Amino acid sequence: MRLSERNSKVHFVISSFIVIILLLQGSALLFMAIGKPIGTWFWPIIDYPMYSGAHEEGDYLYVSLTLETVTGDGVVSNVTADDVGLNFWKFYYIGVGISKSSEHYADYLVSLMPNGSDIAEVRVYSSPFIITKKGKTDAAPKLLNIMTMKSEIK
Amino acid sequence: MMLLDKWNNFWFAKAPYFDLAFIRLLMVALQLFILLKAYGGFTGAVIDMPDEAFLPLPALKVLMLPWGWGVRPDPLMILTVYWVTVIVGITAFIGLMTNLSLFLFAMGCIFLQALNYSFGEQHHAEALLMIALLVFSLAPCGKVLSIDSYVKGLKCRGNSEVRLLDYGSSYAGWPIKLMMFVFAMIYLSAILSKILHGDGQGLDWINGITLQYYLVQDGLRWDIDLGIWLAQFHDVIFIVQIVVVVFQSTFFLIIFFPKLRWIYLPIGLLFHIGIYLTLRAPFPQWMILYSLFVPWSMAFQWLAIKSTVVSECPQRQAN
Numbered sequence: 001m002r003l004s005e006r007n008s009k010v011h012f013v014i015s016s017f018i019v020i021i022l023l024l025q026g027s028a029l030l031f032m033a034i035g036k037p038i039g040t041w042f043w044p045i046i047d048y049p050m051y052s053g054a055h056e057e058g059d060y061l062y063v064s065l066t067l068e069t070v071t072g073d074g075v076v077s078n079v080t081a082d083d084v085g086l087n088f089w090k091f092y093y094i095g096v097g098i099s100k101s102s103e104h105y106a107d108y109l110v111s112l113m114p115n116g117s118d119i120a121e122v123r124v125y126s127s128p129f130i131i132t133k134k135g136k137t138d139a140a141p142k143l144l145n146i147m148t149m150k151s152e153i154k
Numbered sequence: 155m156m157l158l159d160k161w162n163n164f165w166f167a168k169a170p171y172f173d174l175a176f177i178r179l180l181m182v183a184l185q186l187f188i189l190l191k192a193y194g195g196f197t198g199a200v201i202d203m204p205d206e207a208f209l210p211l212p213a214l215k216v217l218m219l220p221w222g223w224g225v226r227p228d229p230l231m232i233l234t235v236y237w238v239t240v241i242v243g244i245t246a247f248i249g250l251m252t253n254l255s256l257f258l259f260a261m262g263c264i265f266l267q268a269l270n271y272s273f274g275e276q277h278h279a280e281a282l283l284m285i286a287l288l289v290f291s292l293a294p295c296g297k298v299l300s301i302d303s304y305v306k307g308l309k310c311r312g313n314s315e316v317r318l319l320d321y322g323s324s325y326a327g328w329p330i331k332l333m334m335f336v337f338a339m340i341y342l343s344a345i346l347s348k349i350l351h352g353d354g355q356g357l358d359w360i361n362g363i364t365l366q367y368y369l370v371q372d373g374l375r376w377d378i379d380l381g382i383w384l385a386q387f388h389d390v391i392f393i394v395q396i397v398v399v400v401f402q403s404t405f406f407l408i409i410f411f412p413k414l415r416w417i418y419l420p421i422g423l424l425f426h427i428g429i430y431l432t433l434r435a436p437f438p439q440w441m442i443l444y445s446l447f448v449p450w451s452m453a454f455q456w457l458a459i460k461s462t463v464v465s466e467c468p469q470r471q472a473n
Contacts, residue, residue, distance in 0.1 A: 022332070061370060
């Protein structure tokens with residue numbers, strides 16, 4: 001294919017763009033292959049680990065995450081997505097964050113609660129089910145994490 | 155030199171503008187629909203979020219750079235961007251200043267989605283379409299099926315004519331091919347994460363239980379009886395998991411062996427419809443982007459011939 005000088009320049013610019021896009025998405029693939037996934041931080045260039053966690057019989061289900069707060073007076077209450085005016089996913093990711101001891105998500109939750117400044121502890125639990133070869137069976141919810149906040153339980 | 159020729163022959167082979175323009179229509183229509191349907195999600199829901207929840211993605215920080223690094227957009231800006239994005243989406247759809255409209259539409263959608271994802275909630279369906287909109291905005295996707303092309307046609311009346319489905323250039327194919335590669339990489343990412351770095355090791359993901367787990371979990375989460383019912387059949391689910399692994403790990407072959415599209419595209423569509431019905435995970439963007447793999451001009455040409463030619467049945471003689 002013989003190209004005019006103008007076409008060569010256009011081809012070069014487009015080719016560079018093609019290479020950049022392929023390199024960006026390809027590097028996400030490469031980082032995943034070497035065990036350092038980039039996650040969603042560089043959105044819209046992201047990894048796609050959809051439903052990727054392997055599971056076996058007896059694993060707890062995370063239909064939703066149950067969040068529990070304890071005030072300085074020792075009052076324990078359940079918090080739902082409706083209580084804090086969030087959709088399912090935003091509330092779920094708060095639970096995931098707290099299960100990983102993320103202060104950002106703990107502060108986020110507390111900021112949404114009217115009695116936020118009184119909260120001394122946040123607890124996060126799995127759903128009360130485990131998986132079996134025949135479907136699910138009931139189980140006591142598993143405590144995933146406890147985060148201590150600035151207030152103290154008296 | 156030979157490598158360069160091969161590169162040019164692959165990416166810059168002559169292709170019809172129609173394919174590019176038709177896919178533009180599909181993509182923009184879907185994204186506009188999503189924007190309008192989720193008005194509250196893109197505006198009020200993020201405006202009402204507390205500052206403590208704001209963890210801006212780098213994409214948003216870059217777009218907000220003129221106002222400062224990491225600055226949260228105010229409600230007026232969010233509403234302005236939303237409505238400007240809708241307007242340029244409409245002009246991108248009808249093909250009025252197509253490239254500029256599509257570029258602004260892509261940037262507006264990236265801004266709104268990145269903002270939405272800066273409050274802790276992130277999903278996988280949207281990114282691919284955002285990249286595709288951006289790529290298409292740099293390509294001649296308004297050469298046909300657009301107001302731009304209609305106006306240009308009026309100006310060039312009297313010049314030699316070319317049939318719509320044959321009209322093309324060497325710059326009409328690369329965006330579609332590029333997005334095909336990106337799409338294939340996404341399925342490779344999905345399979346790599348399952349095989350290499352899932353919670354399990356190696357091929358543990360393919361054990362039947364894994365998919366049963368997700369079917370029950372999402373079934374209970376979204377109240378889907380079908381998923382919970384299916385999850386009883388361990389052996390069937392095990393086979394489905396094998397199909398998923400084979401499909402995702404070999405999807406890239408359809409770029410090099412186009413005849414495989416007849417197998418992969420229907421399976422892929424069924425796969426995405428299936429996960430929506432059983433797991434309530436919507437991937438309409440990916441389903442629309444399957445159109446990248448369809449040679450639309452050929453398909454319409456074939457349909458045009460088929461619809462204008464019919465088999466003549468022998469007439470019964472009147473007595």
